[in-house]
Every structure is written in structure tokens, then in C-alpha cells.
Amino acid sequence: MPKIVDHDRQKRQIAEAACAIIASEGMAQATVRNIAAKAGMSPGAVRHYFPTQAELFAHAMNLVKERVRARLAKIRESGLAPRELVLRLLGELIPLDPDTSLEMEVWFAYIYHGKYADGFPDGPQDDLRRGMENLLRDLDRSGLLRPGLDPEVETETLYALVDGLALHAMLDPGRLGRERVIRVLNRYLDTILRPGI
Amino acid sequence: MPKIVDHDRQKRQIAEAACAIIASEGMAQATVRNIAAKAGMSPGAVRHYFPTQAELFAHAMNLVKERVRARLAKIRESGLAPRELVLRLLGELIPLDPDTSLEMEVWFAYIYHGKYADGFPDGPQDDLRRGMENLLRDLDRSGLLRPGLDPEVETETLYALVDGLALHAMLDPGRLGRERVIRVLNRYLDTILRPGI
Numbered sequence: 317m318p319k320i321v322d323h324d325r326q327k328r329q330i331a332e333a334a335c336a337i338i339a340s341e342g343m344a345q346a347t348v349r350n351i352a353a354k355a356g357m358s359p360g361a362v363r364h365y366f367p368t369q370a371e372l373f374a375h376a377m378n379l380v381k382e383r384v385r386a387r388l389a390k391i392r393e394s395g396l397a398p399r400e401l402v403l404r405l406l407g408e409l410i411p412l413d414p415d416t417s418l419e420m421e422v423w424f425a426y427i428y429h430g431k432y433a434d435g436f437p438d439g440p441q442d443d444l445r446r447g448m449e450n451l452l453r454d455l456d457r458s459g460l461l462r463p464g465l466d467p468e469v470e471t472e473t474l475y476a477l478v479d480g481l482a483l484h485a486m487l488d489p490g491r492l493g494r495e496r497v498i499r500v501l502n503r504y505l506d507t508i509l510r511p512g513i
Numbered sequence: 514m515p516k517i518v519d520h521d522r523q524k525r526q527i528a529e530a531a532c533a534i535i536a537s538e539g540m541a542q543a544t545v546r547n548i549a550a551k552a553g554m555s556p557g558a559v560r561h562y563f564p565t566q567a568e569l570f571a572h573a574m575n576l577v578k579e580r581v582r583a584r585l586a587k588i589r590e591s592g593l594a595p596r597e598l599v600l601r602l603l604g605e606l607i608p609l610d611p612d613t614s615l616e617m618e619v620w621f622a623y624i625y626h627g628k629y630a631d632g633f634p635d636g637p638q639d640d641l642r643r644g645m646e647n648l649l650r651d652l653d654r655s656g657l658l659r660p661g662l663d664p665e666v667e668t669e670t671l672y673a674l675v676d677g678l679a680l681h682a683m684l685d686p687g688r689l690g691r692e693r694v695i696r697v698l699n700r701y702l703d704t705i706l707r708p709g710i
Contacts, residue, residue, distance in 0.1 A: 342629030427684065428625045432539030441684055472678075472689065472697045479680055480673030487624065487638060492669065500669045507704045 327365050330355050331376040338376070339421035343429055346373075370435030377426045380419045381440055384408060388447075398460050398513055399505055405451065406501055409444065410482045412494045420486045448475045452508075460513050470508060477504055524562050527552050528573040535573070536618035540626055543570075567632035574623050577616045578637055581605060585644075595657050595710055596702055602648065603698055606641065607679045609691045617683045645672045649705075657710050667705060674701055 333355035337346045351372070352359040366372035391404045411420035423440060430436035449471045455461050481500060485492040530551035534543045548569070549556040563569035588601045608617035620637060627633035646668045652658050678697060682689040 344629065424625065428621065431684075432541065441681075466696075466700070468693075469696050469700050472681075472693060473674065473700060476674050476677030476681055476697065477670065478677070480675070480677030481669075483676055483680065484638075484669075484673055487628075496665075496669060499663075499666050500673065503663070503666050503670060 323365070326357070326361070327375060328379065330357065330362055330365055330372065331379045334372055334376045335379065335418060335422050338425045339418040343425045346425075368435060370433060370437075373426060373429070374437050376422060377439060380422050381443065383415070384419060398455065398458070399502075399509065402451065402455070402505060403498060403501055406478055407494070407497065409447075409478050410497055411486045411489070412497060417486065417489075420482055424483075424486065444479070445471065445475050448478070455509070460510055461508055462510055465508060474504070477501075520562070523554070523558070524572060525576065527554065527559055527562055527569065528576045531569055531573045532576065532615060532619050535622045536615040540622045543622075565632060567630065567634075570623060570626070571634050573619060574636060577619050578640065580612070581616060581637075595652065595655070596699075596706065599648065599652070599702060600695060600698055603675055604691070604694065606644075606675050607694055608683045608686070609694060614683065614686075617679055621680075621683065641676070642668065642672050645675070652706070657707060658705055659707055662705060671701070674698075 330351060333351045334346055337350055337354055348359045348362050348369075352362045355362070362372070366375065387408050388405055391401065391408065394401070394404075396404060408416060411417040426436070427439045427441065430439055449467070452461070452467060452470050452474065456465075456467070477500070481492065481497055485497060527548060530548045531543055534547055534551055545556045545559050545566075549559045552559070559569070563572065584605050585602055588598065588605065591598070591601075593601060605613060608614040623633070624636050624638065627636055646664070649658070649664060649667050649671065653662075653664070674697070678689065678694055682694060
């Protein structure tokens with residue numbers, strides 16, 4: 317009988333190994349050899365699934381995107397009150413625990429290297445911006461936003477605030493922990509949510 | 514007569530060449546050989562002034578810091594009204610023209626590589642955060658801030674907003690140009706400045 321190989325699982329295993337190495341040692345150490353060793357495979361097997369570095373990193377980035385989406389979907393179904401829901405959703409995009417920290421490292425490496433290397437497909441930036449836009453639109457449709465806000469300006473503001481907090485929490489986690497991030501987000505929400513929400 | 518060499522000028526020339534290469538081609542291309550060629554020197558001369566890559570990049574980062582400081586000092590002396598002054602100061606920290614774009618690329622490369630490489634001294638992050646803190650304190654002392662703001666939360670908010678805008682303007686300059694950045698900053702200033710300022 318032919319050996320049955322679960323290719324998706326193999327690819328996922330390689331992508332997870334790549335993410336772990338990028339997060340702990342940086343992209344420079346994310347060589348085929350190191351990734352293969354971490355995934356418990358041969359370098360040839362890694363090259364078989366991902367002929368180029370860009371394909372491998374794109375797959376790793378997609379893995380991160382999937383994980384974030386799954387967590388956000390779960391939070392959305394949790395029946396939280398609006399402000400708490402928004403805080404929980406935004407908190408998933410800021411490195412405040414081991415999972416989000418790993419994701420942030422991969423994201424940061426991806427956008428940095430994608431700027432100069434060929435063949436890196438678009439990173440998560442457009443998804444993130446669209447996520448902010450949708451979040452604000454949902455709040456507006458539910459009648460929770462203050463009147464007179466400019467949706468375009470609010471989207472850019474929230475998007476910049478969240479990515480700025482994410483960057484700073486990654487660079488200086490000792491200063492910018494969960495409690496301080498929540499205070500900053502609450503202060504922002506005070507300026508867009510109707511009083512009492 | 515011995516040849517007179519202006520060592521500071523030579524070092525500056527090397528640092529400028531390094532900045533130009535980092536900004537246009539990324540840190541991976543910022544090799545001693547490429548930097549020497551760009552600066553019109555021998556690789557040996559570059560190694561003489563900067564025995565390690567970290568020393569060279571630290572010098573390049575200091576060059577960027579000096580330039581930004583000089584521009585900010587000039588703007589502070591320009592006698593602008595408070596809101597316009599703040600907008601001009603913050604605008605210098607966001608890549609909206611060739612100078613600030615080059616500086617942002619160097620900053621981004623520096624913090625990215627400094628995370629994983631040894632011997633990179635602290636980057637500009639602490640200076641930037643302190644700059645935001647001082648700006649808000651000066652506004653407060655001049656009686657221009659709304660009462661009841663939390664200085665710590667406002668510092669983190671402004672700092673995250675500016676770095677988030679800087680990151681997004683670097684990644685997508687077509688979307689986030691000067692006009693849109695000014696609208697976002699004005700919207701933020703509306704929430705902290707007293708009405709009418």
C-alpha cells in the first residue's frame with residue numbers, strides 16, 4: 317500500500333516551525349535547514365512543499381491570519397457588551413500574550429522583508445485596515461457611535477493606534493502591558509462611543 | 514606635509530551612504546562593500562572607522578536623530594500658533610517627503626535588526642516617547658489642554674498614533690499622504706486641546 321501523507325498537515329507543520337524560528341531568532345535564522353530541523357523533516361521535504369522562501373513565508377503568514385480570524389470569530393459570538401467586545405477584539409491584534417506575540421513577530425518580519433524581497437504576496441495590512449473599517453461600521457449601524465464622525469478619519473485613527481500599540485508592546489512589553497493598553501483603548505473609545513456605552 | 518583628514522566628515526559620509534542604501538535596498542544590501550562604493554571609499558576605510566556593522570548602523574541612526582532634532586528645533590522657533598506648531602512637529606516624524614521617508618526606512622531597519630542582532634545600542638524609541646511626553650507637558654503648562662487628561666495615557670496614545678501613522682505612510686504612501694495624516698492628527702488634537710485652539 318502506498319504511504320499516505322497528509323500534505324496540508326505537513327505544510328502546516330513547516331509553517332509552524334518557520335513561525336517559531338522567526339519569532340525567537342529572527343528571519344535571518346529562518347533558513348530551510350533550521351526550519352526542517354525544527355519541523356522534524358529533511359531540508360528536501362521543506363523544499364518540495366515550498367520551492368521558494370517567499371512561498372514558505374506567505375504560508376506562515378496565512379497560518380497567522382487564520383489563527384487570528386478564528387479567535388476573533390469566537391470572541392464575536394461570546395455575547396459580550398459592545399465596549400467589552402471591542403476591547404477584546406482589538407486586544408487580539410496587540411502582542412499581550414505568547415500567541416499574539418509570536419504572531420506580531422511574524423507579521424513584523426513579513427512586512428519588513430516583503431518590502432525588499434521579491435515574491436512576497438501582500439501581507440495582512442489590508443485585512444487589518446478593512447477589519448477596523450468593518451468594526452466601526454458595525455458600531456455605527458448599531459447606533460453606538462457619536463454622531464458626526466468621519467468614517468475615513470476614524471478608520472485611519474483606530475488602525476494607526478492599534479498598530480502603534482502593537483509595535484510598542486512588541487518592542488517594550490515591560491512598559492506596555494495589558495492594563496495600560498486597555499486604558500489607552502478605553503480612552504479612544506470614549507471619544508467615539510456614545511456616552512454611557 | 515601630512516595629509517589632513519576630517520574624520521568626522523568621513524564618518525558622516527559613510528553613515529549617509531549606509532542610510533541611502535538601507536532606505537532604497539534594505540539592510541541586506543547594506544554591506545561594507547556596497548557602502549564603501551556609495552561613499553567613494555575603500556572597504557578598508559569603512560572598516561577602519563566602523564569595525565562592526567552595529568557601530569556603523571548606530572552612527573547612521575544617530576545621524577538621523579540629529580537631523581530630526583535640528584528640524585524640530587527650527588520649527589519650534591518659527592512662532593507658529595499652537596495647533597499649527599504641533600501639526601508641523603508631528604509631521605516631521607511621519608514619512609511624508611523624501612527626507613522623512615529615508616529616515617523612517619532607517620528607523621524601521623534599525624529597530625527590526627536591533628531586535629535580533631547583538632551590539633545594536635538603543636534606537637530612537639525612547640527619544641520619541643519622551644518627545645511626546647514633553648510636547649504634552651508643554652501644552653499643559655501653557656494652559657492649552659483640556660482639563661482631566663491622564664498624562665500617561667495621553668503620551669501612549671499620541672506615541673502609538675504617530676508611530677502607527679508613520680508605519681502606514683511608509684507601507685502605503687499612496688493612501689496615507691500629508692492631507693489625510695493632517696486630518697487624523699487634527700481629529701486627535703480636537704480631543705485634547707481646549708475648544709478654539
